[in-house]
Amino acid sequence: MTPPQTDKIPVTVLTGYLGAGKTTLLNRILSERHGKRYAVIVNEFGEIGIDTELVVNADEEVFEMSNGCVCCTVRGDLVRIIDGLMRRKGKFDAIIVETTGLADPAPVAQTFFIDDQVGARTKLDAIVTVVDAKWLKDRLKDAPEAKNQIAFADVILINKTDLVTPREIDALESRIRGINPYARLHRTERARVDLKEVLDRNAFDLDRILHIEPNFLATDAQEHDRGHGQHGAAGHDHHHAHPRHEDDDLRHDHDEEIQSLSLTIEAPLDPDRFFPWIQDLVAKEGPNILRCKGILSFKDDPQRFVFQGVHMILEGDHQRPWRGDEKRDSRIVFIGRNLPKEAIRAGFASCVASVA
Amino acid sequence: MSKTGNLSAPSLADRVRTVDAGAVVVGAHFLGATPVFVLGEEAVLFLSAGGVRRIAIHSGAILASTADGARLVTGGDDGRLIAVAADGVHRVLARDGAGRWIDQVALGRGGAVAWSAGRVAHVLTAKSGERRFEAPSTVAGLAFAPKGFRLAVAHYNGATLWFPDAPGVPPEKLDWKGSHLAVSFSPDGRFLVTAMQEPTLHGWRLADRQPMRMSGYLTRVRSLSWTADGHFLATSGAERLVLWPFDGKAGPMGRAPRLISWGDTRIAMVACHPCRPVVAVGTVEGAIALVRIDDGAAIEARPAAASPVSALAWDGSGSQLAFGCENGEAGVVTL
Structure with a gap:
């Protein structure tokens, strides 16, 4: 108990x-x-x-x-x-x-x-x-x-x-x-x-994973909310959803060794594809992945699914129903050493659910 | 796989006497026929016919306790090792020089006491005084062998067998990767078993150091108890009572454990009856039952309550069962 x-x-x-x-x-x-x-x-x-x-x-x-x-x-x-x-x-x-x-x-x-x-x-x-x-x-x-x-x-x-x-x-x-x-x-x-x-x-606290946004300029007076600069999803082809690559437009120095990777997919994911993929990823790349976090939208699932991880250890749960005013997409972030970014991007993209 | 215990079996609820210990109960023991409860902080409680007697023995948390029927020994975060006699008289057996936590204790035959603080295990006997052994990492478990004057010390990456009275004999290290916590000898002394940081038991057949792994648990195993005949090791950590067979040459090697279902909640504590093939089990929901090994029949001693069972012990004759819970509920079942 x-x-x-x-x-x-x-x-x-x-x-x-x-x-x-x-x-x-x-x-x-x-x-x-x-x-x-x-x-x-x-x-x-x-x-x-x-x-x-x-x-x-x-x-x-x-x-x-x-x-x-x-x-x-x-x-x-x-x-x-x-x-x-x-x-x-x-x-x-x-x-x-x-x-x-x-x-x-x-x-x-x-x-x-x-x-x-x-x-x-x-x-x-x-x-x-x-x-x-x-x-x-x-x-x-x-x-x-x-x-x-x-x-x-x-x-x-x-x-x-x-x-x-x-x-x-x-x-x-x-x-x-x-x-x-x-x-x-x-x-x-x-x-x-x-x-x-x-x-x-x-x-x-999994319940507190509300959004995943870079905390830019959090110390500065001109702090601005980057989270709302979302691109419209109009015309997006869900069959060929590609995770957006967000880490290139951040104003920061790239560390040569430890970097972060943030990916977003608008099409609903298939849990039967996502879980095997993430488990395999952390099993193989666990030593290099320091932390990860995600908010996921699964197909035919009214609930948000959230997860977090440290190296190979993952924990996740349904959090709450998606709200009507909320953008329903899936977003994951990794912080790690020499991350195989292209492979992660392709793997995440392959988790999109087929259209029934 | 045994059959499910019958929940409508006769209840022992009218034979239970309970008290409010006022603090988490971390140990239950008997001194003679008197149940003694060890609290998480400061004190022990003697539960006699006349009432409850609280005796303060430590100035902080009580981290470990053990008893042999005649005396109770405790270690605390005040760096003190305390012995409590059946009449409640207590004295300081040892002090850690640096005030470090004494968090492992064990009692052997002939009045031998073992304890540890950090990496150092100590043994005190009337005959040869105090001896010490420094383990390769923090000592996480201590157990005296049933025969001979030998102490098992559990630590990271294995356990060490130490012969305190034979300074010429080097301690013998049994290697197995990982963090070994509790440690216990089988009653016949043929096997040594450790509970690990992961939900697994490890064991060695001492004759040839053959290692064995006992897995399948939901959580870390915190409670180990050998049946009176030594044929089974009863364990917590699953939703069924797990009994590993230790009869026969190979012990549990290549054999499945006997599993006895009782209710459907995780078992937190186990205590084997001192003479009969019966195991007392306490669940994380506070229920207590007596389970017969032969046919899996169960008698409920206490229904599920608010708090996990955190201590469970039989008296020497097997006519009383003492229990304590995390929320301070304590009591004794008289059979």
């Missing part, structure tokens, strides 16, 4: 390369008056300046599963620590996991999908990555972990903006967008950010 979603303790994961400002953000979260009590899982004691009762030291033990899949990993220490913490349920409202600067966020995220007990009692809320505005450019050259942490993030804080020029920040944002156009970006000094931008994001 899975307890209702509302009973689950939200877990926020803080990542970021060494010195980017994770601990500053953590201390800010713990010290602000928000009436919430946090259990904190850290990798090193001593840096937390706040007297919090529930601070647990983690070992960052990354365990592979025995199925031989190298990307099916969990954080064994998290399984154990969360089990222990849940014995004190009632003493805290949320959990924050601070990872080391070199940590890969994937095993942390996968723990919530792979371990049934962790998944039944807690829910991954968001991966928040803090980057150092001055040094990120160098880290992207020499530290693959830094790139991973950006690719996985739901929220990115570009911290220490006081140490660089606005032009440098713009360039950095563009670089980050090249890796991950979907995260919310915030420019901060001393990790000063409205905490509601960091906590209670529900970024992994």
